[in-house]
Amino acid sequence: MLLKELKFDSTKHTYIKNITDVVNDVIKKAKVNQGFTVVSSRHTTLGIIVHEIAEPNLLEDIVHHSLDLVHEDKRSTRVHKDYKHPTKDYKHRCQDNPYCDEIDEDYNAAAHIRALTFSHSSVTMPISNGKLELGKYQEVAIFEFDGRDGKGKNPVRKRTVQIWISPFDEVEVID
Amino acid sequence: MLLKELKFDSTKHTYIKNITDVVNDVIKKAKVNQGFTVVSSRHTTLGIIVHEIAEPNLLEDIVHHSLDLVHEDKRSTRVHKDYKHPTKDYKHRCQDNPYCDEIDEDYNAAAHIRALTFSHSSVTMPISNGKLELGKYQEVAIFEFDGRDGKGKNPVRKRTVQIWISPFDEVEVID
Amino acid sequence: MLLKELKFDSTKHTYIKNITDVVNDVIKKAKVNQGFTVVSSRHTTLGIIVHEIAEPNLLEDIVHHSLDLVHEDKRSTRVHKDYKHPTKDYKHRCQDNPYCDEIDEDYNAAAHIRALTFSHSSVTMPISNGKLELGKYQEVAIFEFDGRDGKGKNPVRKRTVQIWISPFDEVEVID
Numbered sequence: 001m002l003l004k005e006l007k008f009d010s011t012k013h014t015y016i017k018n019i020t021d022v023v024n025d026v027i028k029k030a031k032v033n034q035g036f037t038v039v040s041s042r043h044t045t046l047g048i049i050v051h052e053i054a055e056p057n058l059l060e061d062i063v064h065h066s067l068d069l070v071h072e073d074k075r076s077t078r079v080h081k082d083y084k085h086p087t088k089d090y091k092h093r094c095q096d097n098p099y100c101d102e103i104d105e106d107y108n109a110a111a112h113i114r115a116l117t118f119s120h121s122s123v124t125m126p127i128s129n130g131k132l133e134l135g136k137y138q139e140v141a142i143f144e145f146d147g148r149d150g151k152g153k154n155p156v157r158k159r160t161v162q163i164w165i166s167p168f169d170e171v172e173v174i175d
Numbered sequence: 176m177l178l179k180e181l182k183f184d185s186t187k188h189t190y191i192k193n194i195t196d197v198v199n200d201v202i203k204k205a206k207v208n209q210g211f212t213v214v215s216s217r218h219t220t221l222g223i224i225v226h227e228i229a230e231p232n233l234l235e236d237i238v239h240h241s242l243d244l245v246h247e248d249k250r251s252t253r254v255h256k257d258y259k260h261p262t263k264d265y266k267h268r269c270q271d272n273p274y275c276d277e278i279d280e281d282y283n284a285a286a287h288i289r290a291l292t293f294s295h296s297s298v299t300m301p302i303s304n305g306k307l308e309l310g311k312y313q314e315v316a317i318f319e320f321d322g323r324d325g326k327g328k329n330p331v332r333k334r335t336v337q338i339w340i341s342p343f344d345e346v347e348v349i350d
Numbered sequence: 351m352l353l354k355e356l357k358f359d360s361t362k363h364t365y366i367k368n369i370t371d372v373v374n375d376v377i378k379k380a381k382v383n384q385g386f387t388v389v390s391s392r393h394t395t396l397g398i399i400v401h402e403i404a405e406p407n408l409l410e411d412i413v414h415h416s417l418d419l420v421h422e423d424k425r426s427t428r429v430h431k432d433y434k435h436p437t438k439d440y441k442h443r444c445q446d447n448p449y450c451d452e453i454d455e456d457y458n459a460a461a462h463i464r465a466l467t468f469s470h471s472s473v474t475m476p477i478s479n480g481k482l483e484l485g486k487y488q489e490v491a492i493f494e495f496d497g498r499d500g501k502g503k504n505p506v507r508k509r510t511v512q513i514w515i516s517p518f519d520e521v522e523v524i525d
Contacts, residue, residue: 098404135217348354
């Protein structure tokens with residue numbers, strides 16, 4: 001089993017970012033011809049999707065839908081006079097998690113619910129011929145629901161995504 | 176690792192279709208007693224679900240909910256005077272994807288968002304005793320969100336679903 | 351491959367319950383240092399999630415959102431004068447499933463749709479250093495959408511969740 005960790009800063013609030021080339025580069029570097037890849041998030045407001053990622057307007061439609069469907073907490077730092085999506089009341093405060101030992105004064109229940117609704121904590125993809133076995137329009141991406149730009153009290157979001165590769169000796173095709 | 180590809184035409188717009196027997200037949204033909212099966216879609220508007228599939232009224236409730244929750248693009252070929260579900264404006268056009276080299280003049284942002292919300296690009300299921308290990312009401316199905324009947328400008332949808340089987344030598348049950 | 355079955359009664363309607371310690375205990379008992387765990391539900395109205403589970407107000411926000419977004423069947427035994435979430439008409443009746451050979455006179459289309467929207471029939475998680483490889487706030491939980499308390503005609507819900515463990519010899523970290 002092979003492991004590659006991707007580490008990056010997530011400074012924009014809600015966005016989708018293609019990581020297909022990164023995953024394929026890891027598979028190539030590991031010289032794995034066939035097997036499975038599990039791409040997994042280590043976060044609860046950033047998930048993984050396999051979807052059509054190459055058309056920017058589609059990504060914008062998806063992001064807008066996620067913001068319209070799951071209303072933002074009225075207390076969120078995102079909600080200001082120019083905020084265009086619906087808001088509502090939630091109970092959750094980040095700092096109430098018993099594991100929380102960092103500065104986090106935001107109210108991100110909506111980001112959690114969007115992650116549950118629109119993404120996965122991990123996705124499993126076959127590898128064949130030394131790369132991800134994907135359809136013509138399929139690519140793998142991270143879906144960030146709660147990036148932080150470092151302005152205000154909350155620090156920039158540090159994110160980690162893991163690429164696990166489990167090689168297999170051969171693939172037998174069944175007619 | 177064993178691979179079986181299912182290929183079929185998808186001519187109805189939004190529907191759920193049971194493939195449990197097909198997957199179990201592949202497992203039987205491959206003489207695999209225990210292991211994992213990954214059923215994966217090669218499309219971004221057709222996903223896989225494990226759910227209760229045998230009650231047709233439930234499938235109708237699920238399909239109607241998906242059409243009501245995620246509004247159709249006003250420009251879609253589906254939207255005509257008898258269309259009963261909500262519509263709205265999106266930005267996405269199929270032909271704007273840089274990989275698009277076929278005739279596709281439709282507007283299917285809603286189908287993409289429904290696939291993200293209600294289905295999976297792949298599902299992982301255990302195999303034991305030579306068949307899928309599923310509960311009494313569980314079955315595996317494809318959930319199509321963007322079939323095309325071939326009338327109008329867009330051709331019939333050709334779909335491919337892959338069944339990957341990874342056999343294991345034995346299962347040890349932990350008390 | 352190792353298998354542990356968790357069996358429990360589910361008497362509350364909609365709730366999220368942490369099973370991280372149970373899964374880690376199974377991994378420890380099985381003396382598995384690295385590999386994959388697949389946690390799978392045998393039900394269509396109870397799914398698995400990997401999410402932030404330790405903050406009770408967040409769980410309440412998630413549960414309320416699921417009840418507000420997917421309207422309950424007007425005929426459901428849950429809907430009485432104090433029911434605070436929206437209701438609507440569905441077609442599904444539990445007893446119409448051809449496999450149904452038990453007393454089940456409820457109307458749970460909404461529970462099915464919530465399970466499809468907010469949970470997974472199975473989740474795949476890496477194991478490293480003898481325990482689940484999870485981020486600081488990530489835990490694994492069951493998300494029950496249709497518990498039954500045994501009052502009225504329908505018996506208490508008996509639930510089974512399976513923990514499948516596939517060990518690997520070693521993990522090689524790629525720089």
